[in-house]
Amino acid sequence: MVVPSTASAATADFPVLAGDQNTDKIYRLNPATWTWDSWTWAPTAARGYSDTEIADFNGGNDFRVRNTPAGQRLVVVDGRGLATVATYPDGNRVWANKGAGADNRHSIELLPDGNVAVAASTGGYVRVYATSSTATASYALEQAHAALWDPQIQRLWVAGSPGYGTAGEYQLLTALEVTGPASAPGLRVDPSRTLTIPGNDAMHDVSADITDPDRLWLTTNQRVYTYDKVTRQLTTINRGAVKSVGVQPSGQTVETRADRYKTPPGGCTAVNTWCTDTLDFYGPDRTVTRAGMQFYKARPASPYYSAEDVALRGRVFDRAGDTVTRIDGNASIGRIAAAAGADGRLHALTLIPGSGLWSRTRDANGTWESTATQIDESARITDAAIAAGPDGTLHAFTLIPGAGVWYRKRPAGQPWDASSTKVDSGTDLTSIAAVVNPVTKRPHLLTAGASGVQDRSASAAGVWSTTALLVDTNASIADVAAAALPDGSLHVFTVTAWGSVYHRTGTDTAWSGSAAPVPGGTESPATGQVRALAAAGWPANRLDLVTVRSGLGLWSQSGTGSSWPAPARLDADPGALQAYAAHLADGTLHTGRIAELS
Template identity: 45%
Template structure:
């Protein structure tokens, strides 16, 4: 669950006016890992003198008495290599930390209390750590040559882990936009210096790691070091190597030199504040003239800021990294974007060999399709910053030449559509912080003048919808941490006053729905690490007591479904790096034994499906434009 960085009141520092060489109001504290003092220190960047007690806002080091660490664990905490503040889905905050050397430690501690939640002494010179949304910890070890995900969600001493071999592994950053773990290092076979992304699969108790090879990119310069979120655009990353600092565009795969003087060698950490100011540490030994930290060749007692430029020095400290003390993975969780393509499944069951482009706008982040009773289709697309656009396909199979904007709200993040038996259409949209809105299209093709809010829960992340033969519409919403909810629109067009929770699963990441001719409704949910689940609502209106798992692939990232006139149901799933898969359910309720891959394009971001009355099915896919 994302919140605006600006509402993190406890972490917001009070500064002086922006534009001068001071911290800007609304910027976060900056935390440094002091290897000399063997502790983390969070500073207020608005205080010029970091030796002043007023600059220090929080400190932590492992303790046997107050922190519940063992004496052995405390002794392993020396060469502090990485640390991040993270907010869990529950709202609780934790700090994840890694200390290197031949015998180091990785740990998760409560924040701000600093009590041990998980810890493990590890060899291999730990260089990076990240807390995953499921509570597991990712750790990168440079001399160990690996990236691991430990099952820390299972208890304070959990030892199970998954491992990905990566020589000189130096970074680990979770990306909520694509649900991948960015890492940096060298291919152990080719020795190529690379930035790549790992899919975290399996279950929280038994994680697994797989490289999303389509995300791999050779570094422009050798010696990959840090990877961090760019505060103004989730489509970009900060990346540093031994000799340079970059902004990396995930869509275009282009490295651009870091701005404002921040592009230089020996940069050990980099990030930026909400104001735009860049925060960076660089080894004092690489500076001209050299800095005053001599504890090692990689330390500094100074944190450098750019745009505006300033420095903050802690006398006697030995910082390796400094982090913008934000609890969020990135400024906003926004998916990558692509174009919309259509693949047809004939009434006979045969899929077309290829796809046809429906909309070539490469800025689309989501799409929904609905089949009208006259044999036409309506496709709704979300263009971030622009709104929702509609494009029709006639019963004769001709697509409209141009899309028409039906909603100018550029904050919309998700869309769903349901076609009514009488020829009308209901479109549902999600506006983060505001709720869910509905807009209708009459059988004549005229759109309502404005949308109507049907759910004021601003935490809703995803929406799906389906219409039933009786003319009712059912909208399903995902509320992270609170499950899946259903709200009904009756035949007269009135939405129910409240939603009903139909699934208590807290980790649902994607959702779809389809109504069948017999009046039943099927809702599919994606649970990362677990697979795809199906929940049925009987024609009489009662929901099954629990969902049934229909696909155990924990890597599925998106789902769609369509009902067929013979009573069958088709469900499509996206497996990043693998493609789109299809599985059917007969009218008698029997699922096919396995899914069939119908599209080998591993870059597909999203899917939506609709079945026509003559038995064909149209599947819209949204391939990443960068692939």
């Protein structure tokens, strides 16, 4: 039998929340003293809840604490129908929805965009509720018991038991992509992330391991499992009737196990088949009993989704035709960008969140440098861009949230500048791209943020403009890419938060007044929702647009800007997270991808 870590519980461990279905309240345990503190929660009029929302509250079937830009939030779902978001620790109402008690809502998660995901067992669904509108999105799942957001892969893990109570029953763990803007969400299964466990053994809980971002914990009627997201393998821990499991920073686990199935049976045995009056801790082992309680679930009050609330990471692969080369084996890379010069060399940037930015070059003979050169040590960089000029000069840009965009160059045959210079002071930026006009040799920085898309350029002598051109007023751009053609025309591509792709043309001094939609840019079952994009032009005479589509790999389209074919699959890797695109001097298209958990 595999047992959890033997690490000792520490004062750094989080308080433990436990929902009692006898007194109809959530209680809080201090793991440093193993005592219950004075904090409790239930919906009340004083906390802003209506009579309807208060009615029949039964202590909560699930509850979590989450960090948000507005402060920490408590999310609670109750089997009698209430789903709510409240301030934490005060517990005041922020949002609430009262559903049918017959649905038996079982699990709740607060998504990064502020929406709420709920799993209902008897209702047989996982549903996302928009908190800014009345919109919802549903996924049918019999005996749905769990919903957990995963920031590493940007998916919602869900679990249920299709065929429940029949000879064909099996247990299902899968991941859902949450599509669309926050005001109009959608749900779609990621086909690469489905695990089935055969047999009549109903699913109960899925939780993250705060000590290991690659591991999930699962519980069923008969077992506790750990699940490795990299190898897709289960490890069995033979404890049955566990209704919830959670992991503390120390490695200690906390579980609730139905008293009726313990030996000897616990104090809640006579009440029902699922409650307990005791929280069980493992590694080190301990029990905490509160007489008269009817606990269903208990959770560490960790405000984090996982060990690291950082998305997009993996190794980098380069493709040219049918040849695929792994160019960087570091599994922590979060962003990539690339540019090719007229000399036939390809230059790639790799960003490791929290560690800085590296540069690596592919020689004209096809050989990649064996090691990368660190060109920026800032731990705060979240995006990077690179462009090559016709004279061989490389232009690199880094985005630091709240601190603007920084620039450094590498003249042909010389090293990178030792330091960077701030060229844009925008504090609301989320994505950047770069391009050089091959005729005028002017570099351009494209930024996307709350103010839309803007273009800032430098003269051929390297003097950056003090003002930026407004390219697009859309404040919901998820990613931006840029390219140029030999005639000096500039091209910018954007993808909205809901997956629509647009193209716009420009010059050094002006951009077209409207953007044209790119065919196949909108969401569809065949091609998926676009999450990221890259573009390549000069020194080739054509534009190539590469789009990353959730769970469906890389897709490509080649066009002149006025005529675009439907997207075609370029790379089927379902774990592709981000891409680059660049043309060599001979016109060969090189595309790169971050392969998640590769």
